[in-house]
Amino acid sequence: MTLSRLPEPDRGVLARSSAIVEDLVKLIGAESVIADEDGRRAFEADALTAYRRMPLAVVLPRSTEDVAKVLKYCHQNRLKVVPRGAGTSLSGGALPAEDAIVIGISRMNRILDVDFENRAMRVETGITNLAITEAVAAEGFFYAPDPSSQLACTLGGNLAMNSGGAHCLKYGVTTNNVLGLRMVLMDGEIVDIGGPYLDSEGYDFLALVVGSEGQFGIITEATVRILPKAESARPILLGFGSSAAAGSCVAAIIASGIIPVAIEFMDKPAIAVAEAYAKAGYPLDVEALLIVEVEGSPEEVNRLLADIVEIAKGFQPKVIEPATSPEHSAKIWKGRKAAFGAIGRISDYYCMDGTIPLSKMPEVLVQISQICAAHRLKVANVFHAGDGNLHPLILYDANNEDEARRAELAGADILKLCVSVGGCLTGEHGVGIEKRDLMGVQFSPADLAVQMRIKSVFDPQWLLNAGKVFPLEAAETQEAPAESAHRAA
Amino acid sequence: MVAGCAEKGIPIEIVGSGSKRAVGRPIENAMTITTASLRGVTLYEPSELVMSARAGTPLSAIEAELAARGQMLAFEPIDIGPATGTAHGTQTIGAVFATNLSGARRIHSGAARDHLLGIKGVNGRAELFQSGGRVMKNVTGYDVARGLSGSWGTLAIMTEVTFKVVPWPETAATLIYLNLPDNIAVELLCAAMAQPVEVSGAVHLQAPLAARLSHPGLKTMSKSVTALRLENFSGAVTARKQKLKEALKVYGKALELDHRETLEFWSELRRLSVLPYRQTLLWRIATKPTMAAKLVQAIKRYMPAEALYDWAGGLVWLEVPATADAGTVEIRRAAAIHGGHATLIRAERSVRASVEVFQPLSPALERLTRGLKAAFDPAGILNPGRMYANV
Numbered sequence: 080m081t082l083s084r085l086p087e088p089d090r091g092v093l094a095r096s097s098a099i100v101e102d103l104v105k106l107i108g109a110e111s112v113i114a115d116e117d118g119r120r121a122f123e124a125d126a127l128t129a130y131r132r133m134p135l136a137v138v139l140p141r142s143t144e145d146v147a148k149v150l151k152y153c154h155q156n157r158l159k160v161v162p163r164g165a166g167t168s169l170s171g172g173a174l175p176a177e178d179a180i181v182i183g184i185s186r187m188n189r190i191l192d193v194d195f196e197n198r199a200m201r202v203e204t205g206i207t208n209l210a211i212t213e214a215v216a217a218e219g220f221f222y223a224p225d226p227s228s229q230l231a232c233t234l235g236g237n238l239a240m241n242s243g244g245a246h247c248l249k250y251g252v253t254t255n256n257v258l259g260l261r262m263v264l265m266d267g268e269i270v271d272i273g274g275p276y277l278d279s280e281g282y283d284f285l286a287l288v289v290g291s292e293g294q295f296g297i298i299t300e301a302t303v304r305i306l307p308k309a310e311s312a313r314p315i316l317l318g319f320g321s322s323a324a325a326g327s328c329v330a331a332i333i334a335s336g337i338i339p340v341a342i343e344f345m346d347k348p349a350i351a352v353a354e355a356y357a358k359a360g361y362p363l364d365v366e367a368l369l370i371v372e373v374e375g376s377p378e379e380v381n382r383l384l385a386d387i388v389e390i391a392k393g394f395q396p397k398v399i400e401p402a403t404s405p406e407h408s409a410k411i412w413k414g415r416k417a418a419f420g421a422i423g424r425i426s427d428y429y430c431m432d433g434t435i436p437l438s439k440m441p442e443v444l445v446q447i448s449q450i451c452a453a454h455r456l457k458v459a460n461v462f463h464a465g466d467g468n469l470h471p472l473i474l475y476d477a478n479n480e481d482e483a484r485r486a487e488l489a490g491a492d493i494l495k496l497c498v499s500v501g502g503c504l505t506g507e508h509g510v511g512i513e514k515r516d517l518m519g520v521q522f523s524p525a526d527l528a529v530q531m532r533i534k535s536v537f538d539p540q541w542l543l544n545a546g547k548v549f550p551l552e553a554a555e556t557q558e559a560p561a562e563s564a565h566r567a568a
Numbered sequence: 569m570v571a572g573c574a575e576k577g578i579p580i581e582i583v584g585s586g587s588k589r590a591v592g593r594p595i596e597n598a599m600t601i602t603t604a605s606l607r608g609v610t611l612y613e614p615s616e617l618v619m620s621a622r623a624g625t626p627l628s629a630i631e632a633e634l635a636a637r638g639q640m641l642a643f644e645p646i647d648i649g650p651a652t653g654t655a656h657g658t659q660t661i662g663a664v665f666a667t668n669l670s671g672a673r674r675i676h677s678g679a680a681r682d683h684l685l686g687i688k689g690v691n692g693r694a695e696l697f698q699s700g701g702r703v704m705k706n707v708t709g710y711d712v713a714r715g716l717s718g719s720w721g722t723l724a725i726m727t728e729v730t731f732k733v734v735p736w737p738e739t740a741a742t743l744i745y746l747n748l749p750d751n752i753a754v755e756l757l758c759a760a761m762a763q764p765v766e767v768s769g770a771v772h773l774q775a776p777l778a779a780r781l782s783h784p785g786l787k788t789m790s791k792s793v794t795a796l797r798l799e800n801f802s803g804a805v806t807a808r809k810q811k812l813k814e815a816l817k818v819y820g821k822a823l824e825l826d827h828r829e830t831l832e833f834w835s836e837l838r839r840l841s842v843l844p845y846r847q848t849l850l851w852r853i854a855t856k857p858t859m860a861a862k863l864v865q866a867i868k869r870y871m872p873a874e875a876l877y878d879w880a881g882g883l884v885w886l887e888v889p890a891t892a893d894a895g896t897v898e899i900r901r902a903a904a905i906h907g908g909h910a911t912l913i914r915a916e917r918s919v920r921a922s923v924e925v926f927q928p929l930s931p932a933l934e935r936l937t938r939g940l941k942a943a944f945d946p947a948g949i950l951n952p953g954r955m956y957a958n959v
Contacts, residue, residue: 196758197856197882219764241707248704254711255682270932276854277882278668278679278718280909280927281955282937286681286714290707307764330615336638336735376811379804434703437616466704467616506705514708521708525695529944530710536939548709 151267692945
């Protein structure tokens with residue numbers, strides 16, 4: 080499953096590799112440099128495991144200054160750099176290259192300041208997503224974005240990909256929850272963007288940097304918003320006779336003025352696998368299941384769930400099951416949270432991430448089934464319905480080259496479908512290596528040129544996370560802007 | 569047209585309705601492009617909470633169309649027209665996003681930029697481009713749309729914007745605390761924000777500003793006003809009000825504004841009607857809430873100043889006497905010491921031409937700023953100099 084062409088490594092760089100490693104050791108110490116084959120092997124892929132490349136070396140700095148030293152050295156020697164958090168990217172965002180240095184931020188995981196009064200927290204970006212919330216949970220606060228890899232993934236990776244999660248319908252994604260960043264540019268310069276206040280000065284560089292997939296710089300520190308946690312939260316399970324009915328119910332809930340914290344959707348194949356594995360008590364005779372979670376005081380939650388039941392009744396629900404206890408809530412969520420893993424136990428799968436307008440959901444689900452059937456593959460759907468972020472899981476056998484290839488082709492067809500109905504290629508996983516060559520489906524050459532010129536402002540030589548986000552041909556022909564020497568200005 | 573100007577190096581001033589024209593550094597010798605004829609809502613899906621409109625569509629038209637379906641813009645865009653000497657209620661939706669000026673609900677719901685999903689526009693190279701789209705979750709490519717918010721027309725001319733909308737809350741109420749000094753008021757606002765009751769507005773008006781409110785009770789008391797807004801369905805608002813009053817009882821007894829009074833009170837703040845147009849200067853200062861009162865105190869050592877604290881103290885609207893240098897040195901020094909940044913919103917044209925209106929940038933940010941400007945507008949023809957000299 081390797082449709083995306085990877086750039087040829089620079090043989091000159093490969094020939095110098097032992098000298099480069101020696102230089103890196105001199106710069107930041109042997110304990111921060113991994114150069115042996117076994118050590119490097121651990122970094123050869125991220126969670127898009129079909130693509131693997133051994134990096135030239137891996138460095139694991141302990142400070143912003145160390146990152147600056149390494150980047151400055153790489154800049155002077157025209158070496159490519161691949162930033163890495165925990166390596167949980169599903170789009171190949173952290174895939175190394177043979178002629179690249181991986182800079183991993185995982186050792187930089189300290190909490191620098193917790194400020195409850197101002198509801199902000201400053202951390203190093205190697206901290207895991209969950210550790211941020213854990214640090215403030217006892218005081219009744221939380222950090223809102225909650226990607227499903229939150230136990231492992233780093234804030235740095237979340238910032239690079241502008242990660243979302245199940246609860247972003249109400250609280251937004253990473254970009255909506257970040258106040259300030261400290262970033263090292265490719266030439267080693269350290270820049271502070273924003274701060275512990277709302278709305279940064281000048282241009283909105285926070286918006287540009289968050290979601291730039293590690294191509295603008297390496298973010299080493301961040302100030303994030305923390306929010307008071309609601310008093311309580313409770314899900315309701317709703318089962319429907321068709322995906323269309325479930326989709327219409329979601330639209331009706333939102334149109335009624337209720338914004339749940341999460342609305343999750345599972346189709347029949349996903350329900351069956353999740354139930355067999357997690358014993359969550361899901362009904363097996365429905366075509367689609369919704370988990371809708373609301374929060375507030377216990378009285379508020381009761382009232383909201385009652386309203387949702389009333390709305391759902393308009394769509395001939397087969398199952399209406401509000402959680403009645405914390406144990407019951409946990410059980411309802413258990414199946415959803417285990418769904419990916421459960422499906423992974425029965426088959427390899429390829430997880431897609433397109434977003435569509437909610438009103439197109441019924442027709443898109445039908446077409447996804449048709450696309451997969453045409454490629455002789457099975458598909459299960461588990462996704463964030465409130466915001467139209469689909470996660471079709473295409474099932475295939477990774478040891479069967481033909482099947483793997485068909486899975487990748489089916490995935491591309493699904494993403495093209497998402498764009499054609501007014502949606503986009505990726506809602507939260509990022510473009511990475513995986514969707515790079517589909518960018519032309521969503522963007523015109525001018526749209527891409529606008530983006531690539533921004534890349535050149537931050538990294539005129541295109542050394543950071545090269546070969547990703549943009550089609551290779553487009554990136555290779557992208558001339559550095561005339562002002563690439565803008566530093567002279 | 570942009571192509572012709574780029575070729576000849578003719579500066580273009582981009583204007584929606586002109587309601588914010590008196591903000592920023594003056595643009596010299598420019599021809600004007602107005603988006604006023606680019607009108608109309610092009611997409612509205614209430615059940616998907618999304619709307620698209622051409623950039624010149626008046627905000628008032630958009631809000632009316634949303635209200636008809638029980639929806640609104642969550643970030644409560646502020647109208648600086650009246651405070652800067654132009655009419656109120658005329659601004660266009662494009663300008664709302666181009667300036668990223670959000671109102672009181674920003675502290676709970678996010679800024680204008682947080683609700684911007686996509687744009688279509690023209691850059692200084694006369695290229696038509698788009699970024700983002702109409703769906704809530706979208707990380708396809710860089711976030712250029714959001715990156716253009718707050719760029720005051722210096723990077724591109726927006727022609728169409730797509731944004732997120734939210735339902736109107738069923739009911740709203742306001743708790744008012746009287747006569748608190750600034751530092752105690754900000755402490756109260758921060759304490760309220762830490763409660764799980766979703767406070768959606770947290771402001772403090774010094775007594776002279778409170779006297780300009782239209783509420784007959786509040787304007788005549790000669791006391792400072794500290795206000796907290798709660799919005800939800802009515803049962804929730806009632807319960808949350810009690811909870812909040814209990815948590816804040818050390819600050820004294822709270823007055824209450826009912827639903828109608830609440831709408832009136834916060835819509836006055838949206839128009840900055842307590843800071844009407846006059847020959848004084850108006851600054852907008854962002855800082856950490858807990859530093860706000862100290863920052864204002866530090867400025868007061870050098871000049872008289874009256875403050876409206878919004879965003880629980882995180883945003884200070886400061887009225888100071890007119891001077892040739894606009895108090896720039898003292899105000900920016902205070903902002904630097906306490907952490908934050910300051911923008912001069914209202915001043916004579918000659919003053920705006922001679923001082924830094926927007927917060928000066930660090931050398932690193934300045935280089936990136938110039939690089940970004942060159943990437944979008946290499947000839948430097950779009951609103952040149954409005955934010956920074958030669959940008």
